[in-house]
Amino acid sequence: MSDNKTCMVFCCRYSMTHTTKSHRCGQCKKYGHGDMECNIPNSITNLNKYLDDTLEISKQCKLAGCKYYQYHSTDAHHCKHCNQREHSSTTCSLLITNNKIYNVICPTCRCNNVFPKNNIKVYGVDNKCSICLDNNVEIYFPSCGHICICSKCCNHLNIIMDEDTIKEKYNIEYIESIFNNNFRGFNYPLYKRFYSTDDNINDDIVIKRINSNSPLEGFKLNYDYEMYNNFIKGYVEI
Numbered sequence: 001m002s003d004n005k006t007c008m009v010f011c012c013r014y015s016m017t018h019t020t021k022s023h024r025c026g027q028c029k030k031y032g033h034g035d036m037e038c039n040i041p042n043s044i045t046n047l048n049k050y051l052d053d054t055l056e057i058s059k060q061c062k063l064a065g066c067k068y069y070q071y072h073s074t075d076a077h078h079c080k081h082c083n084q085r086e087h088s089s090t091t092c093s094l095l096i097t098n099n100k101i102y103n104v105i106c107p108t109c110r111c112n113n114v115f116p117k118n119n120i121k122v123y124g125v126d127n128k129c130s131i132c133l134d135n136n137v138e139i140y141f142p143s144c145g146h147i148c149i150c151s152k153c154c155n156h157l158n159i160i161m162d163e164d165t166i167k168e169k170y171n172i173e174y175i176e177s178i179f180n181n182n183f184r185g186f187n188y189p190l191y192k193r194f195y196s197t198d199d200n201i202n203d204d205i206v207i208k209r210i211n212s213n214s215p216l217e218g219f220k221l222n223y224d225y226e227m228y229n230n231f232i233k234g235y236v237e238i
Contacts, residue, residue, distance in 0.1 A: 007023050011034070022071035053071075055070060059073050062189055066230070103159065104141070108148050135153075137149060138154075172216075191206055191235040191236070192206070193206050194207065205221060
């Protein structure tokens with residue numbers, strides 16, 4: 001493994017923001033090598049010894065739902081929908097239509113799917129929803145290709161929320177007041193757990209914010225502990 005644990009691809013311009021595993025080739029679009037190594041098997045093989053390198057924890061990506069957070073920084077995170085940096089698919093302006101999105105874990109394969117709510121229904125399929133077992137399946141998951149749940153259950157499974165969804169579903173003034181009046185004095189990035197027993201909240205949720213000017217992001221608490229831990233990784237609890 002590399003001592004500095006940064007990108008070892010030849011002539012990488014942003015080598016301090018990611019490791020070799022997270023470098024995407026400009027020619028073939030695959031990860032783990034660059035343009036200079038592309039189509040040269042020996043050069044690609046020589047880079048394989050660096051694929052397990054990770055960034056220091058303090059430098060790792062802190063965007064919600066990032067599966068490869070340990071291999072790049074927040075600044076180097078590429079949105080899978082627009083290929084731009086520094087934001088996740090849950091906040092991508094090209095994906096979000098009127099800020100209405102689904103972020104759902106497929107119950108069949110556990111793959112995370114993010115897609116607009118106005119462009120996901122399928123018709124003419126008689127298979128029953130794998131969750132409620134009553135309604136016909138209606139939702140196409142673009143990331144994994146499965147069609148296995150109805151729209152009602154999809155709403156129930158939508159667990160990661162952007163700020164506008166948080167505003168629609170919860171008391172945003174109350175949530176903002178918790179972050180603005182951080183009596184314990186912790187520095188950002190911060191998160192706070194809220195419970196349905198609270199008079200101002202009707203769900204068990206986690207809300208986080210990466211800095212004082214960034215939008216809030218929410219996570220509806222469930223039993224997917226790996227995804228929950230990834231959501232709050234690098235954040236301090238208020």
